[in-house]
Amino acid sequence: KAGVTQTPRYLIKTRGQQVTLSCSPISGHRSVSWYQQTPGQGLQFLFEYFSETQRNKGNFPGRFSGRQFSNSRSEMNVSTLELGDSALYLCASSMERDRGLEDTQYFGPGTRLTVL
């Protein structure tokens, strides 16, 4: 089974621009979560999508948004990029058999975003 794939793997943008990152979950997985990883703040939860609906949201400004498509693929968008948005953005998918049960999240390799 193919793992979680993220595109692109590397991205360089300048301040003020916007960016869209893509995530393809493992086949059959319905939940997709996004995390930001930086040396200073570590791994921080951005949001989770399930059945095309945002189910959870972390403490990030409205410049960060996402969506999920009917095939469970997900995109996240960051508008008006700031230098501090430079990070590794990780996508994780899980099967979601039932709420309240353990649901292993499988992470992709991430997209390394550099904002100049």
Add this chain to the structure above:
Amino acid sequence: QQQVKQSPQSLIVQKGGISIINCAYENTAFDYFPWYQQFPGKGPALLIAIRPDVSEKKEGRFTISFNKSAKQFSLHIMDSQPGDSATYFCAASIMEYGNKLVFGAGTILRVKS
């Protein structure tokens, strides 16, 4: 209340030794505690996870010890190998609310051969 505190920040262990990483949490609503391993250039991968109704869980050389009253849990890596050199993250979540993981800051483990 959402924080998970992890220590130490870095750890050097001799090959064959025991690596111990500790985490503490405040939110008693957390009911799922996974540990993730991350190699450079890769995303985190689930190593082992525990629920608070269990005090210990072992999978191969990896053991989680869980102390509910102290709100602490730890990862023990027995017979540590150079291939275990990686960054380890503890995490916590409330399963009813979905897949929002709160991560510790991470521990960089180096196993010397």
